[in-house]
Amino acid sequence: MSTEYVLVTGGAGYIGTHAVVELLQAGYNVVVVDNLVNASMESIGRVEEITGKKVPSHQVDLLDKEAVKKIFQQYKISLVMHFAGLKAVGESVQLPLLYYHTNVGGTVNLLEVMKEFSVKNIIFSSSATVYGAPQYLPVDEKHPTGSCTNAYGKTKFFIEEIIRDVCAADKEWNAVILRYFNPVGAHKSGKIGENPQGVPNNLMPFVAQVAVGRRECLTVFGSDYDTPDGTGVRDYIHIVDLAQGHVAAMKKIQEKCGCVVYNLGTGVGYSVLDMVKAFQKATGKEIPYKIAPRREGDIATVYADPKTAEQELGWKTTRSLEEMCEDLWRWQSNNPHGYAPAPSSS
Numbered sequence: 001m002s003t004e005y006v007l008v009t010g011g012a013g014y015i016g017t018h019a020v021v022e023l024l025q026a027g028y029n030v031v032v033v034d035n036l037v038n039a040s041m042e043s044i045g046r047v048e049e050i051t052g053k054k055v056p057s058h059q060v061d062l063l064d065k066e067a068v069k070k071i072f073q074q075y076k077i078s079l080v081m082h083f084a085g086l087k088a089v090g091e092s093v094q095l096p097l098l099y100y101h102t103n104v105g106g107t108v109n110l111l112e113v114m115k116e117f118s119v120k121n122i123i124f125s126s127s128a129t130v131y132g133a134p135q136y137l138p139v140d141e142k143h144p145t146g147s148c149t150n151a152y153g154k155t156k157f158f159i160e161e162i163i164r165d166v167c168a169a170d171k172e173w174n175a176v177i178l179r180y181f182n183p184v185g186a187h188k189s190g191k192i193g194e195n196p197q198g199v200p201n202n203l204m205p206f207v208a209q210v211a212v213g214r215r216e217c218l219t220v221f222g223s224d225y226d227t228p229d230g231t232g233v234r235d236y237i238h239i240v241d242l243a244q245g246h247v248a249a250m251k252k253i254q255e256k257c258g259c260v261v262y263n264l265g266t267g268v269g270y271s272v273l274d275m276v277k278a279f280q281k282a283t284g285k286e287i288p289y290k291i292a293p294r295r296e297g298d299i300a301t302v303y304a305d306p307k308t309a310e311q312e313l314g315w316k317t318t319r320s321l322e323e324m325c326e327d328l329w330r331w332q333s334n335n336p337h338g339y340a341p342a343p344s345s346s
């Protein structure tokens with residue numbers, strides 16, 4: 001019988017690379033497609049260094065359906081792990097059509113090709129953003145979804161609905177929808193990690209760039225929230241724990257689970273200042289910060305109820321906040337400019 005592959009879309013990106021490492025180490029064969037709009041194939045080279053395995057990778061845009069079909073013709077694919085998409089919240093507010101076209105359009109293309117090739121298993125990267133402002137805490141999977149205020153969040157909600165409809169129409173489909181909380185940190189090797197283009201939008205990549213000297217000072221968005229220290233509280237999850245959640249989801253899908261949804265989080269919330277302190281302690285680096293007004297669209301507090309994933313996937317997080325900070329720092333200090341060489345000073 002010919003070799004079966006897991007197709008990882010967006011596999012050159014932050015979460016994709018970490019998931020590919022865990023999949024390879026669990027014995028799966030992987031093929032990566034990525035259009036490299038927010039990544040470079042250097043990251044796959046690093047994955048190969050870590051695992052000692054070759055990763056067939058193709059520069060393919062999900063919007064190019066013929067190119068996607070070619071991948072399905074070339075490889076015997078049993079399941080798709082779908083990370084590819086755009087994820088910058090602010091940009092999505094400015095360019096909503098780009099986000100709907102890429103995220104929703106790309107996913108519909110992918111699902112159509114999967115159907116054509118009778119590949120009916122998908123694991124999808126959704127986000128806690130689908131919950132909007134929480135009505136209660138911790139947020140479990142039954143919490144209402146869809147009230148998100150930005151186009152990025154809505155693409156995640158719409159894609160969830162599309163996948164649910166596809167599964168309802170044909171019972172041979174299985175889908176695991178994973179709602180990520182706030183992934184941070186990097187692989188222990190320090191070889192792969194988050195590599196934001198331009199000014200990081202998210203907290204921890206910004207903190208790491210301050211520590212490495214690329215930025216002067218962190219701006220803390222709001223100190224007047226109804227939280228213990230007034231700054232926003234989130235559920236930060238180590239990227240390797242998150243990646244291992246995907247291996248657990250693979251096992252679930254092999255049980256022919258239909259369409260299921262899981263939160264991937266720790267269940268614990270930390271404030272912005274907790275994170276700054278933890279990073280300083282873990283790395284010995286001073287992080288200068290200034291308090292500024294709230295960022296538009298932000299909420300005070302959100303953290304997961306991760307019980308369902310524990311009960312049904314047999315998965316829970318094991319890595320501490322300290323490890324998140326240490327591993328992030330190892331990646332950032334070994335690779336101050338991410339995968340790119342240092343820019344010349346001329």
Ligand SMILES: NC(=O)c1ccc[n+]([C@@H]2O[C@H](COP(=O)([O-])OP(=O)(O)OC[C@H]3O[C@@H](n4cnc5c(N)ncnc54)[C@H](O)[C@@H]3O)[C@@H](O)[C@H]2O)c1
Pocket residue numbers: 009010011012013014015016033034035036037038039060061062063082083084085086087102106125126127128180181182183
């Ligand atoms: N990082 C987070 O905090 C977070 C939280 C919740 C959900 N997610 C979701 O998880 C997934 C992965 O996120 P990430 O942090 O690794 O982001 P990332 O940008 O590092 O990875 C996404 C990858 O998809 C590729 N891509 C984008 N459009 C594509 C297209 N049309 N065709 C093919 N490839 C395309 C990019 O080049 C990139 O490598 C995304 O769907 C994201 O929305 C991320």
Ligand SMILES: CC(=O)N[C@H]1[C@@H](OP(=O)(O)OP(=O)(O)OC[C@H]2O[C@@H](n3ccc(=O)[nH]c3=O)[C@H](O)[C@@H]2O)O[C@H](CO)[C@@H](O)[C@@H]1O
Pocket residue numbers: 089090127128129152153181182183201202203204206218219220221222231232233234272295296297298
């Ligand atoms: C509005 C927004 O962008 N939401 C996205 C953001 O959420 P989320 O806001 O949870 O994640 P961030 O990392 O951007 O921010 C975490 C916390 O740090 C604060 N902070 C952040 C950056 C900074 O420079 N200074 C600062 O104080 C924020 O106000 C927040 O309280 O990332 C999530 C995980 O990728 C996405 O699912 C969300 O859709």
